[in-house]
Amino acid sequence: MSTIKITVTRYNPETSSEPFTQSYTIPYKEDMVVLDALNYIKNHVDGTLTHRWSCRMGVCGSCGMMVNGDAKLTCATFLRDYYPGEVQVDPLAHFPVIRDLVIDMSDFMDKLLEIKPWIIRSEEKPLEEGEYLQSPDELNLYKQFSMCINCMICYSACPVYGHDQSFLGPAAIALAHRYNMDSRDEGQDQRAEIIGSHEGIWECTFVGECTRVCPEHVDPAAAIQRSKVQLTKEYFLSWMWPWGN
Amino acid sequence: MAVRVKTTDPIWWGLFSAGGTLAAFLLPVHVIVTGVGIAFGWVSPQVLAYQRITALLENPLLQIYLFLLISLPLFHWAHRFRFVLMDLGLRSLKTPVAVLCYGVAMVGTLLAALLLFF
Amino acid sequence: MNPQKSPPEDLLYRPHMSFWWWLQKRNYFLFMVRELSAVFVGLFALISLVGVYRLSQGEDTYQLYLNALQTPSAQVLFVVILLFSLYHTLTWIHLTPMIMVVRIGSKTVPPILVLIASYLAWIVISLILFYLLLVN
Structure with missing residues (x-):
């Protein structure tokens, strides 16, 4: 089974005042979007990962994050555009971070x-x-x-x-x-x-x-x-x- | 008409766009004529000769033209340069940068006016 | 209206922008080049202003100014000014259709036509200006 490495910037004010990165290697499928990868991590690998999402179809505007440095709706950004390279996910730039990928809007x-x-x-x-x-x-x-x-x-x-x-x-x-x-x-x-x-x-x-x-x-x-x-x-x-x- | 904008920003932005438009449409030709044209052999040295330029500047319309050609691009520079410095993170110097940039453009404008019209 | 509630400030992480942000993306870099073109546009205005000043001091001083314009270093500077000035013209013309919505009656003129018209205007104005500066 093919896999892809996802690196996520995390932040937890209760343990550290600075963000840090954490990498996860997860199963890769061609039809997965970045949001699917984050949900997979949350559901199967690390339940402490925090991110915001709702409709997963490009309508609600909740899942905006930085993907490899570009601001994207993660529900509309396919992993296959980066595979076999790695994917780096950061919280939306310029906003204060509340926790992991969740920004203060x-x-x-x-x-x-x-x-x-x-x-x-x-x-x-x-x-x-x-x-x-x-x-x-x-x-x-x-x-x-x-x-x-x-x-x-x-x-x-x-x-x-x-x-x-x-x-x-x-x-x-x-x-x-x-x-x-x-x-x-x-x-x-x-x-x-x-x-x-x-x-x-x-x-x-x-x-x-x-x-x-x-x-x-x-x-x-x-x-x-x-x-x-x-x-x-x-x-x-x-x-x-x-x-x- | 009710004044809905209460800052001076439209003045600076207006001068910036006027200068930008003027520079976009006229400056390349002027840079060639006064700048590289003579060395490249495209322009005769006679074009910038003292007698010719002084004779041309007898015409008040050409005085105004040259005045605008100097003044408006200076304001164009002032506005863009001011905001480039802001975009490079000099937010703490907001007011001094603005005063300095527009100040230079105003002094240049004043000098051009004195030299050309008086 | 009630302002939105933020978490306490000490729990937030506030990111800071790097001074080098404009090197991180091609578009940002081209933006910076476009903005810095103004430095050369302003420099040319300044050189012209010096010319007007030298002119007011009489023929001999003006001739020194003309000689200075022909030195190799001045010529190199003029080539740089010309390149930035052309870049300014191209970017200015390309942004025009985005800003100017030209309407005829209740219909909007397609932006591409505004762009073509701007280019044509630039070419025609340049040719006329060349003619006036060189021939008269």
Whole structure:
């Protein structure tokens, strides 16, 4: 039977203040993904291994980890792409580690709420007037930005966030852009205060890695730069026509 | 129009992109003309001669053009260099780095304006 | 809104970024090259500024400046500046379609057309600029 060596970064604050690595050699099958390997270890080799997962089909966004240095959804990353080489699994980069492969996502959760990712109306229309209609063209303006599954892989690919956790970051801004571009939404002013602040879009240096690593093909880098263009235009226009339009 | 952005970031980012766009479209030609062109024999030394350049700079439009060609790329440099230093981990020097970078660009702009317009 | 609860700080392990992070991936390295191209763009602006200053001091001083531009070390520097300046142009043009969404009516122009148009604009502008600088 063929086997594969999986090396996992582990961390247990009760025994040591520093992470350490541990290697496991487990049976290998061609259809196994990295998450299968971690579950095999947990179930058959070492029950103390701690990792986060749920749907194992690329929808829930829980199982993001670093696989051989790249941020991946482990449920969608096949071992055969590395076999017969070894696989190294680390917790998502740039986040504080709680235990083994489990990171603390509370910073991201706070940021997600901050940008108000829901449709904001200055005045809700009465129910009997029906739903808010939208044309396919209007839908296409924001559709790709709505595919985000909050897996935080873009954050772990972002060196700006790695240096400074006060940066609002790719997914939160992409989601803000998604609602800003929605024809039914009227919350741009409220979101502009957050994304237009110094820790919002302006810290981004357009590395572009967030877009490349996104498993759902969202383009956060574009969302951020487009927001910069829009808010900069507005800023200079408000100088030229301070009395408003 | 309501001002929704309360930081000065749009100013710096605006100057950065203006300078980047200007540099992207115009700089390679200028580097060839003032730089390597003469040595490679593509450009006649007469192109940069004193009489020709002083005559051209009588034209106020060309004065403004040369001013922008100096000033905007300086701001482009200032902004990118500032953030390169941040990306290299100099977060603790955030403010001094910003002041120094934009300061250099502003001094350069001021000198260009004094030399070209006065 | 309630802030999310984190475990106590002393139980968390906070990773630190290496200074050399930009050598760990090709994309990061190319990003760093792109950002450092600005140093050479700025350097060229500075050289031009010195030229304007020398020009204001009269013909003889300006001639010294022109002579300095032709020394081998200056020429090597100009080749480096030219390479970085071209890299800046290519990266700037390639990022344009990502940032600029061109819309005609309610339809979005495909990004590839924006890219081609940007390239064409660069070539046409360069040719015109060459003509104006060399002929007039």
